[in-house]
Amino acid sequence: GIQVEQSPPDLILQEGANSTLRCNFSDSVNNLQWFHQNPWGQLINLFYIPSGTKQNGRLSATTVATERYSLLYISSSQTTDSGVYFCAVGESSSASKIIFGSGTRLSIRP
Amino acid sequence: GAVVSQHPSRVICKSGTSVKIECRSLDFQATTMFWYRQFPKQSLMLMATSNEGSKATYEQGVEKDKFLINHASLTLSTLTVTSAHPEDSSFYICSARAGTGGNGYTFGSGTRLTVV
Numbered sequence: 001g002i003q004v005e006q007s008p009p010d011l012i013l014q015e016g017a018n019s020t021l022r023c024n025f026s027d028s029v030n031n032l033q034w035f036h037q038n039p040w041g042q043l044i045n046l047f048y049i050p051s052g053t054k055q056n057g058r059l060s061a062t063t064v065a066t067e068r069y070s071l072l073y074i075s076s077s078q079t080t081d082s083g084v085y086f087c088a089v090g091e092s093s094s095a096s097k098i099i100f101g102s103g104t105r106l107s108i109r110p
Numbered sequence: 111g112a113v114v115s116q117h118p119s120r121v122i123c124k125s126g127t128s129v130k131i132e133c134r135s136l137d138f139q140a141t142t143m144f145w146y147r148q149f150p151k152q153s154l155m156l157m158a159t160s161n162e163g164s165k166a167t168y169e170q171g172v173e174k175d176k177f178l179i180n181h182a183s184l185t186l187s188t189l190t191v192t193s194a195h196p197e198d199s200s201f202y203i204c205s206a207r208a209g210t211g212g213n214g215y216t217f218g219s220g221t222r223l224t225v226v
Binding site: 042098099101 | 142144146148152153154155156159201203207214215216217219220222
C-alpha cells in the first residue's frame, strides 16, 4: 500500500514564527488533505488539495503531485496553532479510503 | 458543510462487555464510511471500510469478529467492540465523504473508549 511520511515529527517555535510542514507519499494520489487535530481529538479539515496551491488566512498549502509531496505553510504562528498536523492521502488505484501520515506535533510558545 | 456526528464521545466499560459506537452523516448520504483507531501519540490507523447494505472490508490485522461493523442505512454506521479488554482502550474515529470529489472527507468528533 501507499506510504505517507511527514516531517519533521516535532517542531517547537516561538509565537510569530513561520513554519513549513512536509508530506511525502510513495504513489500517485487522487485525494490529499491536511488536518489539524486539536487537544480534544477533533480533526479539523484545513485543506483538500490533491494538486495545486490554496490559501486560507495564515495557512497555505501546495501539492506537487508529479513529485509526490505536499507542503503546509503556517505564517505568524499563534499559540492556538499548537497541536498535531496530519496529511492524509487516497491512492489513485484504491476505491476511496485515505491513509494518514505519522503527523507533525507543533508546539508554539508565547 | 458536511457534518458527521459520532456518539458517545466518551465511554468507560468493564472488561468483557461490549460497546457500540454510532456514526451518523447529518446532512448527506454516505454509501461508504470509515473507522479509524488512534492510540496515544500515534497516527490514525484505518480499521475498516463500512459499506451500506453489505459487509465491511477490514484492514489486515483487524479482527472482524471483535470489531463488528453495521452500515444499515445511508446515514448510519455502527462499530461494536465485543468482549472489550483493556488493550482495546483507544480513540475511535469515523469518517465519510460527501459527494464524489472536491470536498474530501469529514470526520466525527471521536469516541474515547476506556476498558477497566
